[in-house]
Amino acid sequence: MIGQVVFIIILLGAAYLFGKNVARVRRNILLGRDTDRSDRPAERWAIMAKVALGQTKMVKRPTAAVMHFFIYVGFVIINLEVLEIMIDGIFGSHRIFSKPLGSLYGLLIGGFEVLALLVLVSCVVFLARRNIIKLKRFSGTEMTTWPRSDANYILTIEILLMTAFLTMNAADYKLQLLHFGHYVTAGSFPVSEFISPLLPSGTGALAGIERGCWWFHIIGILAFLNYLPYSKHFHILLAFPNVYYSNLEPKGEFSNMASVTNEVKAMLDPSFVPETTEVSRFGAKDVTDLTWKNLMEAYTCTECGRCTSVCPANITGKLLSPRKIMMDTRDRLTEVGNNLDKRGKDYTDDKTLLDNYITREELWACTTCNACVEACPVNINPLEIITEMRRYVVMEESQAPASLNNMFGNMENNGAPWKYSQADRLNWAEKE
Amino acid sequence: MEQKIPTMAEMAAEGKEPEILFWVGCAGSFDERAQKITRDICKILHHVGISYAVLGTEESCTGDPAKRAGNEFLFQMQAMTNIEVLNGYNIKKIVTGCPHCFNTIRNEYPGLGGTYEVIHHTQLIQSLIDEGKLKAEGGESFKGRKITFHDPCYLGRGNNVYEAPRAALEILDTELVEMKRCKSNGLCCGAGGAQMFKExxxxxxxxNDERMLDVIETGANVIASGCPFCMTMLTDGVKHMEKEQEIKVLDIAEITVRANGL
Known part of the structure; x- marks a missing residue:
């Protein structure tokens, strides 16, 4: 009885905290400018099914794809078992699904065990790739202590949870064989039957281990849930809406700024009356100048580094790293959100995403080649943020590199990026 | 050139409308290397008998480098001026000699009032091959050579055109090899995003030197491309590697012209 009360209190507390944290992230995302991504719902569901649910963009790197798939499927399917654990926790029952499901229950538990083992092995391999093999993709200037630790914490927690789950089953299995107390024969244990010989044979100790692992597993899951909003691991939730709201236009197409269209039309035709002019900054200096979609992407990024590993600028040793663009955007947004919570909405610090987080050198190194956009398994677009910040630097500050200002000048004066006269445009036809 | 290049102004004066407008682009108009490709595209158009015209002195930069560099004002000024000219001539279909012009007119002009059917010259070549109007005969043989195609970002990733340029190479009697970074994984030449105009x-x-490693790995002696900026970068890359004797950089249009002896 006390166990049930404690469980319910912990469950409600965890749910409340999680809800609060998700609401905070949502509030932060909505600090971004508006953009309409509500069109073409059928296409959006399809791309979500394909890219997020089906993980089709992961297959370019088969080793990571296979192991990530194990963890993903393990996570989704083992949640069925968590449902049973929750019901047992609330009602004080034990393996409540075993009776109604009959022989199917054995199949399910057996399946969960195999998945748990696959998850465990995959996490160990992932830890090794990061810490022993030290794959280049997991290093870089932006991969400071916290991002590295975050990744290791996630993998370690998952290993511990799976170990607890399997040990719990092993103890349960042994107690079932001893026909002890309420441990009725239920389930099949293709993995944990190999762990059970390692456990003590006393029923008291076994029940202690079983209960201990049960509590560790479920409290661990609830704690992990509350870790998500502070971690790159939040991608397990945001990947879905983020892909749903993907850019559906060709990657080469950059948005036309409506605010500029109004001014240009007014310039070309003095009788032009713009519809509604929203007075805002051109481009992005800080996170609040970006769209909510850019900000959602920042929280969705799981720092895998596929973008940076294919970035031509980064490959050739330039400062630019698309992953850093996303991480900086998220870190700055978190800071803006924290300021809002602590000091109210009238407070502004003297920091901005530009300069305090992302330098101009990074922005100007981009070739807009879209390799980062193509590489992202959850359709994040670092290029859009880079472009928005270039727009601010050029249109609000007139701080483009001198050579680009020359190019702009040529285009304005003679309609070509080079200093050639427009009258000579057809000279090629005379040659040869 | 042997044949006369028709301009829109002349056509309009005669009350004629060409089937397609050839948008030459700034590089194609002024860069000496790209001018040769421009003439080759005209040779192909002439050879198959498509009625076409160019804007000539009425053409102006699409605004692409300004837009990628963040100068949206300048881009939209250029775009709207061009759209006025294009709509004034009642243009319906455009072929470009440059993936940047192709992408900009195709994707970014419609929102500003300029909607046209836009194709890149490699797509035109592909459709002419499909229709049986273009073959690879009567000209230079590419037998015994190894050709690799460098995907321009704004043709490939930007607009998912991967097969058209390859179709023009597949009809040659030659060995086609892919670089390890090709198609959607293709490595940029380094010129996009207005990098062409700055250090x-x-x-x-x-x-471009990084890209040369991919080229050398294939053992190809011809790099084919479809973009004047890639052409400059790849040619420079070959020079840096001191491989000018072994490796030639050619546009798909040039290869087509050579193969057909035009």
Missing amino acids: PEPGKKDI
Whole structure:
């Protein structure tokens, strides 16, 4: 009885905290400018099914794809078992699904065990790739202590949870064989039957281990849930809406700024009356100048580094790293959100995403080649943020590199990026 | 050139409308190397008998480098001026000699009032091959050579055109090899995003030199491309590697012209 009360209190507390944290992230995302991504719902569901649910963009790197798939499927399917654990926790029952499901229950538990083992092995391999093999993709200037630790914490927690789950089953299995107390024969244990010989044979100790692992597993899951909003691991939730709201236009197409269209039309035709002019900054200096979609992407990024590993600028040793663009955007947004919570909405610090987080050198190194956009398994677009910040630097500050200002000048004066006269445009036809 | 290049102004004066407008682009108009490709595209158009015209002195930069560099004002000024000219001539279909012009007119002009059917010259070549109007005969043989195709970002990733340029190479009697970074994984030449008009930021090496490693790995002696900026970068890359004798950089249009002896 006390166990049930404690469980319910912990469950409600965890749910409340999680809800609060998700609401905070949502509030932060909505600090971004508006953009309409509500069109073409059928296409959006399809791309979500394909890219997020089906993980089709992961297959370019088969080793990571296979192991990530194990963890993903393990996570989704083992949640069925968590449902049973929750019901047992609330009602004080034990393996409540075993009776109604009959022989199917054995199949399910057996399946969960195999998945748990696959998850465990995959996490160990992932830890090794990061810490022993030290794959280049997991290093870089932006991969400071916290991002590295975050990744290791996630993998370690998952290993511990799976170990607890399997040990719990092993103890349960042994107690079932001893026909002890309420441990009725239920389930099949293709993995944990190999762990059970390692456990003590006393029923008291076994029940202690079983209960201990049960509590560790479920409290661990609830704690992990509350870790998500502070971690790159939040991608397990945001990947879905983020892909749903993907850019559906060709990657080469950059948005036309409506605010500029109004001014240009007014310039070309003095009788032009713009519809509604929203007075805002051109481009992005800080996170609040970006769209909510850019900000959602920042929280969705799981720092895998596929973008940076294919970035031509980064490959050739330039400062630019698309992953850093996303991480900086998220870190700055978190800071803006924290300021809002602590000091109210009238407070502004003297920091901005530009300069305090992302330098101009990074922005100007981009070739807009879209390799980062193509590489992202959850359709994040670092290029859009880079472009928005270039727009601010050029249109609000007139701080483009001198050579680009020359190019702009040529285009304005003679309609070509080079200093050639427009009258000579057809000279090629005379040659040869 | 042997044949006369028709302009829209002349056509309009005669009350004629060509089937397609050839948008030459700034590089195609002024860069000496790209001018040769421009003439070759005209040779192909002439050879198959498509009625076409160019804007000539009425053409102006699409605004692409300004837009990628963040100068949306300048881009939209250029775009709207061009759209006025294009709509004034009642243009319906455009072929470009440059993936940047192709992408900009195709994707970014419609929102500003300029909607046209836009194709890149490699797509035109592909459709002419499909229709049986273009073959690879009567000209230079590419037998015994190894050709690799460098995907321009704004043709490939930008607009998912991967097969058209390859179709023009597949009809040749030659060996086609892919670089390890090709198609959607293709490596940029380093010129996009207005990089063409500025010095690169400090780093370990230039992007076109990095790309040369992929080329050399294939053992190809011809790099084919479909973009005047890629052409400049790849040609420079070959020079840096001192491989000018072994490796030639050619546009798909040039290869087509040579193969057909036009």
